[in-house]
Amino acid sequence: MRMQENKELREQLIALTEMCEMSSIIDPELFSKYSVKRGLRDLDGRGVLVGLTEIGEVHSYIVDDNEMIPVPGQLRYRGINVEQITKGYLKDKRFGFEETTYLLLFGHLPNEEELKSFESLLGSYRDLPDNFFNDMILKAPTKDIMNSLARSVLALYSYDDEADNTSTYNVLRQCLSLISRFPTLAVYGYQAYAHSHLGQSLYVHSPKPELSTAENILHMLRPDCKYTHLEATLLDLALILHAEHGGGNNSSFTTHLVTSSGTDTYSVMAAALGSLKGPKHGGANIKVVHMFEDMKAQIKDWTDDAAIEDYLGKLLNKQAFDKAGLIYGIGHAVYSISDPRAIILKEYAEKLAHEKGLDDEYHFYTKIEALAPQVIARERKMYKGVSANVDFYSGFVYNMLGLPLELYTPIFAIARISGWSAHRIEELVNRGKIIRPAYKSVAKHTEYIPLHERSDIEEAAK
The missing domain is CATH 1.10.230.10 (Cytochrome P450-Terp, domain 2)
Structure with missing residues (x-):
């Protein structure tokens, strides 16, 4: 009987799916007729200008006599070429993700004292609330660590007495906490999945405040906690290169969009994670x-x-x-x-x-x-x-580096949370209006038909 019910339910859903798809189709010619920029992009590939930012700049062409001329790509964080950033800290044989995060958030490179203090601050936030791993991560493991990460971020709302306070001070506190905790949430999410779904031994290594973000990822992930300096250096470099990419990329725009509604930091970052998860973006x-x-x-x-x-x-x-x-x-x-x-x-x-x-x-x-x-x-x-x-x-x-495939996109998120945080604060500080682009309705106007006069669903649809 149960199988028969499932078959009937499936057939019903298939029929509803067909109607849903038919009712959702829009004539492609209408997009051209009304000059709709699909994907918020012009026909030449340039993005439609929807905002201003001082955080990141993506440069790939110059315009000469109204003609786009491609040039070697450049990426700048707060006006500084990312190539110079990486050469600078690598020359000193340091890790640079924390310095880069400082630059994105505060608009200038830190001096030695500022950097040391900032690294210490991030280190103090790395631990999760008591019993969070058991209650929020281990009890409901999922194979998609991005979903685990988003769920954990939303759960942290319940542990914050000032969760809805959108003052710059409070949002900065929340962002620094999330930047610090993302590696722990992602790695623990994977460990719970590997244990529950793959039958692997459960390794739960506490993060070390004195280690860099890259070092902590490898330390928490590997059973023996060991890694080479080159391995940590390359992971740190990958984090820096993924930390920011202007305000127009899908997840950063999502950050601006959701922030503009006035909602809390945890909801904003969960929305950005949902965007980044997509195979057209972070996946x-x-x-x-x-x-x-x-x-x-x-x-x-x-x-x-x-x-x-x-x-x-x-x-x-x-x-x-x-x-x-x-x-x-x-x-x-x-x-x-x-x-x-x-x-x-x-x-x-x-x-x-x-x-x-x-x-x-x-x-x-x-x-x-x-x-x-x-x-x-x-x-x-x-x-x-x-x-x-x-x-x-x-x-x-x-x-x-031996990272499991399930952590590839979460690594991207661990990096990009720095850029998202800067964009959220930028949106709040500039007190922008709620972002609400226009959608033109192209549906035909029809009259309501009383229930007893409807012959069937398909006839009504016509």
């Missing part, structure tokens, strides 16, 4: 890893250019991997000639690959990076060039 590096697994299985000789180009062509023609017609990790919505994050990450990925004995795999990645744009140029008409984006190498780096 993209997982697609790159899966693509390369399939590619390595199909291509026996990683030095064979012809075999590689043949496979890439099949990807574009929906004949290989997920048949989506995409080469994941190649191309970006903004960058064309180069993604500065990919360039920086690539250099240190080579060092880690050498340390791990994975030189051949690294060279395979670089060969794909070189050949993919050529294949795309032959197969597709492009209004701009394409290059490797940060996701192309980040998945490779995380794999070399």
Whole structure:
């Protein structure tokens, strides 16, 4: 009887789904007719200007005589080129994520005393409330750590006596607490999942206040808590490169959007996490890893250019991997000639690959990076060039670090919470109006039909 009920329910849902889809279709020509910028993007790919920010700047083209001319990509945090930021702290053989977070939040680089005090402050926030792990994480483990992270963030609302206070002082306190706790929440979420769903031993290492964010991730994740300096350095670098990307990326815009309603910090960050989780945004590096697994299985000789180009062509023609017609990790919505994050990450990925004995795999990645744009140029008409984006190498780096696939996108969130925090405070301080873009209704006006006069649902729909 139960199976029959399930079959009937499924058939009912299938019929409702068809009607739901039919009632949701909008004639594509109407978007052009009413000059609707789908995705808030112009036809030339530029984003529609919806706000101002001093936090991050993405630069990929210049305009000359109203013509967009692509240039090598640049990413600036508070006006400083991220390439200079990474070179600066790496020269001192330090970790830089905490310094970068300070820059994003407060608008200037800290001096030695300010940095030391800030690192100490972040360290003091790393521990979770008493019994939080048992009550909020371990009792309801989920395979999607982004959902676990969002649920934990919302749960922290209940532990905050000033949860709804949106003063700058209180929001900064909340943001610093979340920045510090995101690594713990993400790693613990994974440990609970691995224990409950994969049957692995449960490791719960407390974060150490004296360690950097990158070091704490590796310390809490690995059973023996051990890691090399190069491993921590590369993870720290990845965090910096993912910390901010202007106010227009989907999750940062979500932060501005939800903040503008006047809601609390925990709700805002949970919404940003939901945005970042999507495969079109933060989940993209997982697609790159899966693509390369399939590619390595199909291509026996990683030095064979012809075999590689043949496979890439099949990807574009929906004949290989997920048949989506995409080469994941190649191309970006903004960058064309180069993604500065990919360039920086690539250099240190080579060092880690050498340390791990994975030189051949690294060279395979670089060969794909070189050949993919050529294949795309032959197969597709492009209004701009394409290059490797940060996701192309980040998945490779995380794999070399032994990070589980389930933590790839949460690592992105651990980094981007710094940028989200800066954007939330920027929105609040400037006291902007609630963000409410217009949607034009194109539905035909009809009259209400009394229930007893309706012949059936399909007739009413007509």
